[in-house]
Amino acid sequence: MSEPRDSFLTQEKFEELKKGLEHLKTVRRKEVAESLEYARSLGDISENAEYQEARDMQAAIEERIQYLEQVIKEAKIIAHTQKGDVVGLGSGVTIKKEKEEGSHTYTIVGSEEANIHDHKLSYLSPLGEALMGKAKGDTFTFETPGGKQTYTVLKVV
Numbered sequence: 001m002s003e004p005r006d007s008f009l010t011q012e013k014f015e016e017l018k019k020g021l022e023h024l025k026t027v028r029r030k031e032v033a034e035s036l037e038y039a040r041s042l043g044d045i046s047e048n049a050e051y052q053e054a055r056d057m058q059a060a061i062e063e064r065i066q067y068l069e070q071v072i073k074e075a076k077i078i079a080h081t082q083k084g085d086v087v088g089l090g091s092g093v094t095i096k097k098e099k100e101e102g103s104h105t106y107t108i109v110g111s112e113e114a115n116i117h118d119h120k121l122s123y124l125s126p127l128g129e130a131l132m133g134k135a136k137g138d139t140f141t142f143e144t145p146g147g148k149q150t151y152t153v154l155k156v157v
Helices: 011-041 049-074 126-131
Strands: 092-097 103-109 120-122 139-144 147-156
Touching: 011 049, 103 126, 120 126, 126 139, 126 147
Parallel strands: 103 120
Antiparallel strands: 092 103, 092 147, 139 147
16 A cells, blocks of 8 residues: 555545545445455456456455545545745646746645646655745756756746
8 A cells, every 4th residue: 555645635635535425435335345245256266357356446445445535534635725925735826937927826736636737746755845835936947857947937826
């Protein structure tokens, strides 16, 4: 079982994880139990691919349940109280890369909920780490696999 990377979640993500956990415990466990029962009814389980597949699915679901229970138990809800002064967990931040036209806006979140497609950036990522504590107007540089990158903070909300 993989360990949670950090404990910070927005209230929205916390509720989503609780709902997912409940679904796994009530719906998915029952579905897998029914699949196992059906596969057993087919006879010799030592050479029964359906039975083995159902057992593997059961193990994966139980592992995910344990993981989610741990994440939920250890969760620290992000309550962003700073109003536009410095970047922290829960901040919305607009940045501009040096020598580029457009800007990018991200919300700084814990790693469990980071998703670049939703513009949610982990505070543990290289860019997220570099942004923490910065204020509007700050220019900063950080190292990436492609070399040093320089950005300017345009807005913090």
